[in-house]
Each structure stands twice: as C-alpha cells, then as structure tokens.
Amino acid sequence: MVDATLWRMDHTPLQLSRTQCGISLNATPRLAPKEQRAHDAQPSPRMDNSGLREVIEEAGPQPGRLKLSDLAVWVIIGLVGLFMCNMTFSFFAGDFGPPRFSFSDIGIFSLIPIILCFLSATFVAVSLWNILKEIGKARRLRTAWRNGWVEYRPALIGELVYLRSKTEGPDDRERTYFYYSAPLMILQPDGTLAKAMSGEFRANNPNWLRSRGAALAEGSRIATVDTANNNGWTVAAYRTDGTSSEAELSNGLTGRQVDAVLHFAEQHWVR
Numbered sequence: 001m002v003d004a005t006l007w008r009m010d011h012t013p014l015q016l017s018r019t020q021c022g023i024s025l026n027a028t029p030r031l032a033p034k035e036q037r038a039h040d041a042q043p044s045p046r047m048d049n050s051g052l053r054e055v056i057e058e059a060g061p062q063p064g065r066l067k068l069s070d071l072a073v074w075v076i077i078g079l080v081g082l083f084m085c086n087m088t089f090s091f092f093a094g095d096f097g098p099p100r101f102s103f104s105d106i107g108i109f110s111l112i113p114i115i116l117c118f119l120s121a122t123f124v125a126v127s128l129w130n131i132l133k134e135i136g137k138a139r140r141l142r143t144a145w146r147n148g149w150v151e152y153r154p155a156l157i158g159e160l161v162y163l164r165s166k167t168e169g170p171d172d173r174e175r176t177y178f179y180y181s182a183p184l185m186i187l188q189p190d191g192t193l194a195k196a197m198s199g200e201f202r203a204n205n206p207n208w209l210r211s212r213g214a215a216l217a218e219g220s221r222i223a224t225v226d227t228a229n230n231n232g233w234t235v236a237a238y239r240t241d242g243t244s245s246e247a248e249l250s251n252g253l254t255g256r257q258v259d260a261v262l263h264f265a266e267q268h269w270v271r
Contacts, residue, residue, distance in 0.1 A: 016154060016156075016233040016265060016266055017233060018232055018233060018234070018258075018262065019231050019232030019233060019234045020212065020214075020231075020232060021157070021160065021203045021204060021209060021214055021231050021232070023157075023234060024202040024203070024250055025251060025252065025253055025255065026202075026250055026252070027063065027064070027137070027141050027237075027250060027251060027252025028199060028200075028248050029140075030199055031141055031144065031237055031239065031248055031251070032137070032140035032141040032144040033140075034136075036149075037140055037143075039149070040143050040144040040149050041143060041147070042147065043147045044148030044241075046240065048148060048151045048240075050189040051189075051264065052151075052152055052153070055261055055264045056257050056260070056261065059254070059257040059259075062145065063141055063251075063252045063253060064140070064141035064142025064143070064144075065142065066134065066135060080123055141252055149239060149240055150237055150238070150239060150240070151240050152261060153186045153187060153235065153236055153238070153247075154186070154187040154234075154236075154269075155186050155187070155196070155236035155249070156187070156193070156225060156227070157184060157198075157225070157230055157231040157232060157249070158185070158223055158224055158225025158226075158229070158230055158231070159182065159215045159216060159223040159229070160206075160215065160216045160223075161180055161181045161182060161216075161217050161219065161220045162179075162180055162206050162216065163179045163180055163181060165177065165178050165179070177202050178202065178203060178205055179200050179201065179203075180201060180203050181197065181200055181220060182197075182198045182201075182225070182231070183196075183197055183198070183223050183224065184225060184236060184247055185225050185227075186238075186247060187269060187270075188269070189268075189269055190269075191269055191270060195225075196238070196246070196247045197245070198236065198246060198247055199248045199250070214231055215229060234249055234262075235249075235257075236249055236251065237251035237252065
C-alpha cells in the first residue's frame with residue numbers, strides 16, 4: 001500500500017491541521033469488494049495494535065455501520081411505489097365505485113391502471129434492490145474492519161489531481177460531483193511518514209478550492225506532497241492484505257472519528 005521510503009516527523013508541527021477540501025467520507029466499495037467477501041470473513045493474523053481501533057470504536061459508530069441517510073431516498077421511493085400499488089389494486093377491486101368502462105373494451109384508458117401497476121412495481125423493485133445493495137456494502141466493510149483487513153492511518157494530502165465530474169438528479173435538483181486523486185504521506189505509529197497514492201475520491205468544486213488556496217496539480221505525474229506543500233490532514237483507509245495499492249480517503253468514518261484519530265496521533269505518534 002505504501003512506498004518503502006520513510007521520513008521522520010522531526011519538523012512537523014504538533015497539530016495535524018485538518019483538510020478544508022470537503023472530501024466525502026462515504027465508504028468506497030473498494031475497501032471491501034464482493035470478491036473478497038469469503039476472505040474477509042476470516043480473522044487477519046495481524047490485527048492493528050496501534051491504538052486506533054479503540055479510538056475509532058470509542059468515537060463510534062464502527063466502520064460499516066449503516067446510516068439512515070444512505071437509505072432515505074430509496075425508502076421514500078419504495079413508499080411511493082407501495083402507495084401507487086395500493087391505489088392501483090383498489091381501483092381494480094372497485095373500491096372507488098363501479099367502473100365507468102369495461103376492461104374488455106379496447107382503448108387507451110383501459111391501459112392506465114396496468115401502466116400504473118407496472119410503474120409502482122418498478123419503483124418498489126428498484127428501491128428494494130438499492131437498499132439491499134447498501135446493506136451488503138455496509139456489512140462487507142463491517143466484517144473486513146472487525147477481522148483486521150482494513151486499517152486506518154492519518155494521511156497528509158498532497159496536490160489534488162482533478163479527474164472528472166458527474167452530474168446527477170432531475171433538472172430542477174441536479175447536482176455535480178467532482179472527483180480527484182492525490183499523493184499522500186501516511187503517518188505511522190513510530191512517527192515516520194510513508195508515501196502512498198489515493199484512490200479516487202469526491203471533493204468540492206475545483207474553482208471553489210482554488211479560490212480558497214487549495215493546492216491543485218495539472219496532472220498526476222507532477223502532483224507532489226510534502227510538509228510545506230499540501231492540503232492538510234485527514235484519515236486514509238487501506239487493505240492490509242495488499243490486494244489494493246491505493247489508500248482510500250473515502251474511508252467510511254464520521255467527521256468525529258477523523259478528528260479523534262488525528263488528535264490521538266498528535267498526542268502519541270508525532271515526535
């Protein structure tokens with residue numbers, strides 16, 4: 001996961017300044033992929049004994065804990081679908097009074113209940129599929145974390161490399177997300193720093209970042225990171241089995257847990 005080259009934190013200030021880049025902490029599926037599910041169900045022979053596991057658990061919740069915000073949209077869509085189903089079945093059953101036409105008649109209006117029934121069933125199916133997908137992602141991360149296949153370390157963020165943008169949502173509520181990568185310096189319990197590269201993560205608009213003095217690079221080959229040229233500190237997660245060479249800033253922790261990890265490192269790791 002990290003480069004073998006290490007640096008001692010001799011000239012690092014005691015306070016690890018938090019990044020202001022607005023990096024999304026929502027866990028990436030790359031931390032606990034489906035193909036590693038059987039592997040991650042077995043305990044790792046080398047559990048992290050740096051003290052960070054206890055810090056993260058105390059700040060709670062544990063990584064992989066499902067949040068209501070992850071499901072809220074799909075729950076609402078599912079409820080809308082169920083309501084439409086109920087209305088459609090009530091119409092078929094004649095709960096709204098005698099039908100004004102026979103469904104044996106051929107006409108466009110006779111298809112409306114069928115179309116509504118199909119749409120409502122689609123809403124329910126899509127929402128259920130996405131809810132189960134989120135539950136599965138959370139369960140895999142929780143299992144990998146508990147068994148020691150995912151670890152967390154403080155990370156100094158280098159120059160951001162803008163990768164792409166993606167616009168989602170309806171026209172009246174569409175939102176654009178911006179994706180980056182960055183070189184990192186991972187702080188170790190003995191106070192040394194090791195080089196790493198981040199996986200793709202989401203952060204604020206590049207123009208907004210530049211206007212506030214964030215360091216952005218023109219390309220990944222020239223992006224640098226050092227204690228004088230950086231975008232502050234956060235927490236990176238990585239696989240301990242070497243299945244991924246990248247550290248993930250979309251780590252599945254809460255902001256409170258990130259602060260707790262950095263505070264712990266300030267007190268115990270920085271020399």
